[in-house]
Amino acid sequence: MMQRAQTTLTHPSDPPAARPGPKPAGASVNSNPAENRAAASLPVVLPGVAPTDVHPEVDAETHILTVDNFKLAYGKRQTLHGINMKIAGGKVTALIGPSGCGKSTLLRSMNRLNDLVDGVKIEGDMRFKGQSIYDRNVDVIDLRKKLGMVFQKSNPFPMSIFENVVYALRIAGERSNARLDEVCAKSLKSAALWEEVKDRLHSSAFGLSGGQQQRLCIARAIAAEPEVLLMDEPCSALDPIATQKVEELIYELRGKYTVVIVTHNMHQAARCSDYTAFMYMGRIIEYGPTEAIFVRPHLKETEAYVTGRFG
Amino acid sequence: MSLTAISKRKNTKARIISGFMYSLCVIFTGFILSLLLWVVGYLIKIGWQSVTVAFFTQVQIPYGAEGYPGGMLNGLLGTLVLVGMAAVVGIPIGMLAGIFLSEYGANSKLSSPVRFVADVLAGVPSIVVGILGYELLVVPIGNYNGWAGALTLAFIMVPIVARTTEEMLRLVPHSYREASIALGATKARTILRVVVPSAAGSLITGVMLALARVAGETAPLLFTALGSRLLTVNPNQPFPSLTKQIYDYATGPYEAQKRMAWAGILVLISLIFVFNLSVRLIARSKHGTA
Ligand SMILES: Nc1ncnc2c1ncn2[C@@H]1O[C@H](COP(=O)(O)OP(=O)(O)OP(=O)(O)O)[C@@H](O)[C@H]1O
Ligand SMILES: [Mg+2]
Numbered sequence: 001m002m003q004r005a006q007t008t009l010t011h012p013s014d015p016p017a018a019r020p021g022p023k024p025a026g027a028s029v030n031s032n033p034a035e036n037r038a039a040a041s042l043p044v045v046l047p048g049v050a051p052t053d054v055h056p057e058v059d060a061e062t063h064i065l066t067v068d069n070f071k072l073a074y075g076k077r078q079t080l081h082g083i084n085m086k087i088a089g090g091k092v093t094a095l096i097g098p099s100g101c102g103k104s105t106l107l108r109s110m111n112r113l114n115d116l117v118d119g120v121k122i123e124g125d126m127r128f129k130g131q132s133i134y135d136r137n138v139d140v141i142d143l144r145k146k147l148g149m150v151f152q153k154s155n156p157f158p159m160s161i162f163e164n165v166v167y168a169l170r171i172a173g174e175r176s177n178a179r180l181d182e183v184c185a186k187s188l189k190s191a192a193l194w195e196e197v198k199d200r201l202h203s204s205a206f207g208l209s210g211g212q213q214q215r216l217c218i219a220r221a222i223a224a225e226p227e228v229l230l231m232d233e234p235c236s237a238l239d240p241i242a243t244q245k246v247e248e249l250i251y252e253l254r255g256k257y258t259v260v261i262v263t264h265n266m267h268q269a270a271r272c273s274d275y276t277a278f279m280y281m282g283r284i285i286e287y288g289p290t291e292a293i294f295v296r297p298h299l300k301e302t303e304a305y306v307t308g309r310f311g
Numbered sequence: 312m313s314l315t316a317i318s319k320r321k322n323t324k325a326r327i328i329s330g331f332m333y334s335l336c337v338i339f340t341g342f343i344l345s346l347l348l349w350v351v352g353y354l355i356k357i358g359w360q361s362v363t364v365a366f367f368t369q370v371q372i373p374y375g376a377e378g379y380p381g382g383m384l385n386g387l388l389g390t391l392v393l394v395g396m397a398a399v400v401g402i403p404i405g406m407l408a409g410i411f412l413s414e415y416g417a418n419s420k421l422s423s424p425v426r427f428v429a430d431v432l433a434g435v436p437s438i439v440v441g442i443l444g445y446e447l448l449v450v451p452i453g454n455y456n457g458w459a460g461a462l463t464l465a466f467i468m469v470p471i472v473a474r475t476t477e478e479m480l481r482l483v484p485h486s487y488r489e490a491s492i493a494l495g496a497t498k499a500r501t502i503l504r505v506v507v508p509s510a511a512g513s514l515i516t517g518v519m520l521a522l523a524r525v526a527g528e529t530a531p532l533l534f535t536a537l538g539s540r541l542l543t544v545n546p547n548q549p550f551p552s553l554t555k556q557i558y559d560y561a562t563g564p565y566e567a568q569k570r571m572a573w574a575g576i577l578v579l580i581s582l583i584f585v586f587n588l589s590v591r592l593i594a595r596s597k598h599g600t601a
Binding site: 111113116118141142144145148149151153155156157158159167168170171172217220221224 | 417418484486487488489490491492493494495496497500504505508509
């Protein structure tokens, strides 16, 4: 796979319409003429920047999530301008970009959490395993069970640690105490929190430190056994040790879960993701294998951002 | 130029103002507290002797009869039953309305009229509600009755409970709702399992205030339950209540009954106090944060 990636690297000077390289049959967004038109009419974000939001190596993966020319506006304020993205199943995909560029918005759109915000208008679609997410007939509840979310700010419920972790099981109607105990222990272990809280599972979650609360939220999301884990800056409030634990966790989750993680920490993106998308002002500017984005990005804008000279 | 790390406080004006404000706060807090202590102390002093065993075990006995002046058992029981019935009707309606206003109100054209009506109703003098109860529930039935009394009290409770519920639920952080929804909970589940329990402590306080308020109502009962000298819990008949009995005794000519009225007030206030305290303690032990 690496080999093909190298032979099909897009050069920055290539016009976006003429992306070279063989595309895997049936997997390409650009095979849709309507989207080609949309991509062609995309207003330029940075002078001279042509987004390279389709990468052959990403294209070759099995996709669990695809984003098709997705646009979103909060009221009159357009925040996402035609996002095209394919997310590889069982891999870790990082979203990076300066503050306010729409990373959280994109992430929250993936499990339709933006439905809760008043005045949100969307266009385009996203597909989970080929099935439209924004279709009118979609069972949103079921969708959200499959796409779990960890928020930027830890938000444990005002309940005991145990009740927090088994919340998803409780609402699914799980009655067996043995099963609840088992899932609770397993999830807390996965989130590297078990040792710290095993003696006080039934005390309030508010007695935990900020970092512990965040790991509790991760455990709570894992306990629901989602297929995709959406993580919005899960480490922004954590100390280096807790961060490392979460990163190890993300590393262990790969394969079993698909992880989409938003981060401002370039090292974190480089360390724990397989693919990285660089976003800027509501667009994906460059998307590809993490190594390619960090070591030999195509666009100088991406390079400037990942090396910390801009953004 | 001194070389100390932190310069000395110079801003004496700010200090004086802050000290002055602080003393004002202390003075007024002390004023309110002593007022409260004075009222309670006075009540205890006057009413205490009449809070006897007979007070709790006997009904009213007329002047001249054996055992005069008897007790207030019928009124006490009547008030408990009336407030209980009012709570059964008023709390669910009020809470559901409050949940609607807070959780579903944003997308509904109904919410601002409902809120307006609740605010107006909460401000209507209780005697007006009593007259309404008389017209709707006493005149058609043909006699004063307990149902009318209870429903009138419920009517007074609803707007209070609805508005406090709304206010308290609004204080629950939005992030709890999001977290729950993101875990695949329905909106109803989220409200029942996360939003309402998070606000449980303050919701209980709001409900208690509404209960205490109606337990002390007299005017609406004058037109609806009327009151009764009998020990009865039959809501089809005129219904006894502590407040009405206190009113009768206090405005009557007999010294012994006037003292009994003071005892009644003392018992009413103590009941509300103890009830309030125990519910809060239970809520605290159950939810950890109250
Ligand atoms: N609920 C909302 N209502 C209106 N505008 C919003 C809302 N949420 C986000 N926005 C706007 O959308 C834009 C993108 O926000 P978003 O939270 O997606 O950025 P972000 O990339 O996650 O930034 P950060 O790195 O700071 O978290 C911002 O300009 C923000 O002001
Ligand atoms: Mg964000």
